[in-house]
Amino acid sequence: MRKRSVWAWGVAIFCFIVLMIVTPAIPQSQEYHNFADQRKFLGIPNALNVVSNFPFLVVGLIGLVLCHHGNYFKLSLQGELWGWTCFYIGVAAVAFGSSYYHLKPNDARLVWDRLPMTVAFTSIIGIFIIERIDERKGTVSLIPLLLAGVISIMYWRFFDDLRPYAAVQFVPCLAIPLMAILLPPMYTHSTYWLWAAGFYLLAKIEEAADKPIYNWTHHIVSGHTLKHLCAAMVPVFLTLMLAKRDIETNRISLYRSWRISWSKTKENGAEMDSHTCTYSSVAVEESH
Template sequence: MERGKQLCAWGAAVLIFVVLMVVTPAIPQSEEYHNFADQRELFLGIPNTLNVISNIPFLFVGVVGLTLCFYRNYFRLQGEIWGWSIFFLGVTAVAFGSSYYHLKPNDARLVWDRLPMTVAFTSIMAIFIIERVDEKTGTTSIAPLVIAGILTILYWRFFDDLRPYALIQFLPCIIIPLMAILIPPMYTHSSYWLWAAGFYLLAKVEEAEDKQIYKWTNHIVSGHTLKHLFAAMVPVFLTLMLAKRDIEPERRSLLQKWKIYWIRIKENGLKAERLECEYSEVSTTV
């Protein structure tokens, strides 16, 4: 029965993907993408210096995350260890792949920038399935999701069409916050997922406004450099979450917790109004 549901889910996902590929036009990679605002060589003879060295935080947080995966027992399920290890390997690889690309931006090098990011995106999806839906389904989906992500990079490189890659990149940005809000978590500190999603959203805005931010800051820092720093905050928040979290005693979704919190605020407000009315009556009587 469970296997049938899994096959239906995968079948539906493939069908939706095929329909989107049929009804939407191809999205070629623009050469203008490589024309970043800040192309200064500031020191050590490093071209595009700030866009290169702003990738260093990915290396540090990736190594710390991998250490957490194996140094202490932060996980209840074996699949979690695999998922998080692949995620932090992807984050660590971003430091090298993105730096390599920004030394000489072009399509051939962009592959090595996007590849580790895609591995990180897809492994996060598998982690969420493990923690919030079903361990077995999530664990068995790690390899297919990561391979699907890699295939989107190859498809873009050989057919100059970004549609599959865009789907793999932006779908988790929608699904993960929704799942974080609606599905009861296994662990505490679930709100860190939303902080991570918020910083990633800001990173994408800064990427889109690369030249405008460079102008606003009087040519001090570009939007793309800030994009790297804000994107690095995503694994930072997730690493903090792993270090702080514990088993959730009451498995309530964030939405349920917010509802309870809102009800308590309303009840406290009503109590305060009653006390104020009683105090006014006493004052009038006296």
């Protein structure tokens, strides 16, 4: 098992090196800082983009309290508590880092916006390894994953190249839904992972459509503000999942359970189609 782990890390590092060789550098565009909604309220510049980060603080603090107060989430696997603790710390820190950035958007402040998000992303990958693959491997991988996230931010800041950060951000976006669908879960309610992934995808779409959404809503709200609110739904759904879930007694993947449900639906439909109806003729007596 240890040899397989070494091979897995080796393949991942090799693929990353090849990606860095064959792809050009991606510098940070300064247009990124030019958000659609720059209105000032109560003396706060870019007010809605700043205030819309508040839900991250609320969810992050609630998650931390429930993790450590009486083990409300019933975290029993090795490393789970540390993984979820890092995740909720990252979520709560997003409120401060993103607010600080949006008060005066520039590259120097963007570091503090992206750093807590990276902590949350990489923690989630470690949690998934703990739950779906191996407790010990997932626990051991938490620190390297967190370091990889921090290094990707530092690499971008010093070399103006977003490729490592893009890999750290988007690999979880692909890996988590695939792992949630294909790997047998340890706990129930694993569809909440897909809800969380869906809201994150919606948030990225809203971020890309910042100015069009601002125009469509007649300058009421921008896409970036909505992006913050939708992204905050990710930890909300994961917190609900933790609160509701139990140990899964029948460990089958979502993909397999969907196939079983689809097969049963087809069989039921075939049975309904196979029923035949017979009609008997009824003699009608003529009246005189």
